[in-house]
Amino acid sequence: MDTRTFDALTESMKSAYVAGLSEGAVPRPVIMPLVRGELVGLIWLRPVTSGEDALTAIASLSNIAAAANADEIVLAWETQDVATTCELPADGPSPCLNMVHATKDGHTLHQFPYGVDPASAAPRWQPASAPQPDGKLVPPVQAAVDYAFTPLELDHPSPFGVTVVLMEEDGYNLRLTEAFAF
Numbered sequence: 001m002d003t004r005t006f007d008a009l010t011e012s013m014k015s016a017y018v019a020g021l022s023e024g025a026v027p028r029p030v031i032m033p034l035v036r037g038e039l040v041g042l043i044w045l046r047p048v049t050s051g052e053d054a055l056t057a058i059a060s061l062s063n064i065a066a067a068a069n070a071d072e073i074v075l076a077w078e079t080q081d082v083a084t085t086c087e088l089p090a091d092g093p094s095p096c097l098n099m100v101h102a103t104k105d106g107h108t109l110h111q112f113p114y115g116v117d118p119a120s121a122a123p124r125w126q127p128a129s130a131p132q133p134d135g136k137l138v139p140p141v142q143a144a145v146d147y148a149f150t151p152l153e154l155d156h157p158s159p160f161g162v163t164v165v166l167m168e169e170d171g172y173n174l175r176l177t178e179a180f181a182f
Helices: 003-022 052-059 062-067 079-086 139-148 159-170
Strands: 030-035 041-044 072-078 096-103 106-116 123-125 173-176
Touching: 003 030, 003 072, 003 096, 003 106, 003 123, 030 062, 030 139, 052 079, 052 139, 062 139, 062 159, 072 079, 072 139, 079 096, 079 139, 096 139, 159 173
Parallel strands: none
Antiparallel strands: 030 041, 030 072, 041 173, 072 096, 096 106, 106 123
16 A cells, blocks of 8 residues: 555544544544555444454455455554443553554554544644554454454455445444445
8 A cells, every 4th residue: 555545544543533523523544445455435334232242243345345355454443442442441642633554564552642632522643653553453453453364254246335334233333335335
């Protein structure tokens, strides 16, 4: 992925945080698979209950990437939100927008810590830490990264299409780009 594409995805996520925090919540985790450099879409986590359901649902974000035969993914999440929802200890800066860029050969963790302006609830972005090649990921995110590049074995003429339908039925919010919409 070229720097310009990653920067655009980062700015998109930061904008989502501005909008979400103004409404009182951080955005849910989201995966952005790419095939030959082309964005498949944004797939937001479905509503979850705390604990095992959240762990499974985050890991299952990988299904769309696997079904699309993605070459790379970007997955974004908020440190404290995922820790609380998954009943895990918070690991890393908090509050913080985390973004992992991954291919089947490895991943790089990018962290964008922020403070919240009490008057407007808007994030005040702090200096980002240096990108962390093979940086430590929380377990459900690590599982999503691992499974994103594991081919799905579906006995169906359109594995991508059926995966989209099943994920939508499960409550995931899919916004596919025109090239991948059907």
